[in-house]
Amino acid sequence: xxxxxxxxxxxxxxxxxxxxxxxxxxxxxxxxxxxxxxxxxxxxxxxxxxxxxxxxxxxxxxxxxxxxxxxxxxxxxxxxxxxxxxxxxxxxxxxxxxxxxxxxxxxxxxxxxxxxxxxxxxxxxxxxxxxxxxxxxxxxxxxxxxxxxxxxxxxxxxxxxxxxxxxxxxxxxxxxxxxxxxxxxxxxxxxxxxxxxxxxxxxxxxxxxxxxxxxx
Amino acid sequence: xxxxxxxxxxxxxxxxxxxxxxxxxxxxxxxxxxxxxxxxxxxxxxxxxxxxxxxxxxxxxxxxxxxxxxxxxxxxxxxxxxxxxxxxxxxxxxxxxxxxxxxxxxxxxxxxxxxxxxxxxxxxxxxxxxxxxxxxxxxxxxxxxxxxxxxxxxxxxxxxxxxxxxxxxxxxxxxxxxxxxxxxxxxxxxxxxxxxxxxxxxxxxxxxxxxxxxxx
DNA sequence: TAGATTGTTAATCGATTAACAATC
DNA sequence: TAGATTGTTAATCGATTAACAATC
Numbered sequence: 253x254x255x256x257x258x259x260x261x262x263x264x265x266x267x268x269x270x271x272x273x274x275x276x277x278x279x280x281x282x283x284x285x286x287x288x289x290x291x292x293x294x295x296x297x298x299x300x301x302x303x304x305x306x307x308x309x310x311x312x313x314x315x316x317x318x319x320x321x322x323x324x325x326x327x328x329x330x331x332x333x334x335x336x337x338x339x340x341x342x343x344x345x346x347x348x349x350x351x352x353x354x355x356x357x358x359x360x361x362x363x364x365x366x367x368x369x370x371x372x373x374x375x376x377x378x379x380x381x382x383x384x385x386x387x388x389x390x391x392x393x394x395x396x397x398x399x400x401x402x403x404x405x406x407x408x409x410x411x412x413x414x415x416x417x418x419x420x421x422x423x424x425x426x427x428x429x430x431x432x433x434x435x436x437x438x439x440x441x442x443x444x445x446x447x448x449x450x451x452x453x454x455x456x457x458x459x460x461x462x463x464x465x466x467x468x
Numbered sequence: 469x470x471x472x473x474x475x476x477x478x479x480x481x482x483x484x485x486x487x488x489x490x491x492x493x494x495x496x497x498x499x500x501x502x503x504x505x506x507x508x509x510x511x512x513x514x515x516x517x518x519x520x521x522x523x524x525x526x527x528x529x530x531x532x533x534x535x536x537x538x539x540x541x542x543x544x545x546x547x548x549x550x551x552x553x554x555x556x557x558x559x560x561x562x563x564x565x566x567x568x569x570x571x572x573x574x575x576x577x578x579x580x581x582x583x584x585x586x587x588x589x590x591x592x593x594x595x596x597x598x599x600x601x602x603x604x605x606x607x608x609x610x611x612x613x614x615x616x617x618x619x620x621x622x623x624x625x626x627x628x629x630x631x632x633x634x635x636x637x638x639x640x641x642x643x644x645x646x647x648x649x650x651x652x653x654x655x656x657x658x659x660x661x662x663x664x665x666x667x668x669x670x671x672x673x674x675x676x677x678x679x680x681x682x683x684x
Numbered sequence: 685t686a687g688a689t690t691g692t693t694a695a696t697c698g699a700t701t702a703a704c705a706a707t708c
Numbered sequence: 709t710a711g712a713t714t715g716t717t718a719a720t721c722g723a724t725t726a727a728c729a730a731t732c
Contacts, residue, residue, distance in 0.1 A: 266666040272602040330669035348560035441668040450482040452657040453546035529708045544718045
């Protein structure tokens with residue numbers, strides 16, 4: 253089996269991907285780690301390590317072939333093949349996600365949207381009709397989605413996840429600010445804006461105190 | 469100056485914060501690392517290290533005082549004092565963020581929203597009237613915000629950031645999928661959904677291939 | 685050939701985990 | 709006292725960075 257990719261590298265791959273495709277569109281065919289590093293503000297050695305982890309092979313003295321890099325990342329990241337997803341919760345965040353047209357380019361297609369509120373069911377959002385929860389099993393059989401995107405309120409997240417998992421979903425993208433339980437084999441990725449905010453505020457507080465603040 | 473907090477710890481703090489406040493609301497006064505670890509699925513030793521990094525001091529044999537932990541995290545994370553923010557871009561994501569009422573609880577208050585599109589200016593979103601970009605300098609003098617939230621399209625992110633920085637903003641919360649340039653001293657935090665998506669898809673691809681896939 | 689660039693191996697750094705001492 | 713829990717120090721693990729060899 254191929255070596256697994258370290259998380260930090262993984263998080264950098266979409267950046268590389270976008271960058272390589274942009275370069276390609278300018279007509280370039282090759283790229284060197286030094287150039288990538290300069291443009292993306294990364295250590296060139298780190299770039300090389302990252303490319304190595306996706307099994308990219310370069311030509312000494314020349315660089316890496318862009319087309320190879322692009323297809324290599326696509327393969328490793330599951331781009332290319334579209335992954336079908338169900339969206340749970342059509343609040344403002346859910347609606348915003350439906351509007352992310354580029355998700356398709358990055359391998360994600362939202363094929364159905366659900367909401368517990370009867371008042372929202374039937375509404376049309378970006379080509380999709382909001383569905384009631386009780387149609388989920390039927391639609392899951394039809395679409396066989398693998399991903400569930402959860403944007404319901406925190407206190408309903410676990411229910412939503414349970415329903416998804418019971419209907420064959422293999423991966424949860426969880427935007428609710430709670431940790432949810434899933435059976436082994438199901439992947440959960442948390443997207444917690446409060447966590448990010450905390451990081452930001454902390455850094456801000458740090459730079460403001462600096463020198464000024466002195467511990468007891 | 470107080471020891472700076474490692475990033476991984478930092479990302480866990482909001483989780484602790486929420487957990488401690490929840491516990492408090494049940495009437496509990498004390499908590500042990502072992503309990504936290506069990507509930508939050510973290511190694512108890514890691515919990516202790518994290519608490520140590522926010523200078524929390526426990527009582528041996530007893531545990532940590534919840535009230536102390538809560539106020540300690542608030543102090544370190546800049547909760548408590550509200551930080552004023554300007555929102556750039558009132559697309560679906562920007563609108564969604566305006567709806568996050570709990571941001572206030574976590575120390576963030578969006579005091580003005582801007583949009584480059586004349587058609588959106590004047591619209592009312594969550595108690596705020598969408599402002600044109602040319603009013604930004606004036607409103608910045610009035611509010612003296614420290615944080616700029618950028619939800620404009622990728623190709624306008626740098627302009628938005630430049631405008632914010634020119635008007636005294638100290639920290640950028642960047643939701644556009646590009647790396648932006650700022651002068652030294654200004655903090656940038658990236659929130660890139662494509663990066664998260666990549667991580668999720670990769671993990672999904674991994675579990676699907678497993679055993680099956682074998683390198684050349 | 686000379687030099688740029690990849691490839692590889694070693695060193696560093698930092699976070700996590702483990703072990704154990706202190707103490708209420 | 710005994711035992712639970714914090715506090716502290718050491719070991720481990722993994723990512724990043726540095727150094728240098730290979731080669732087109």
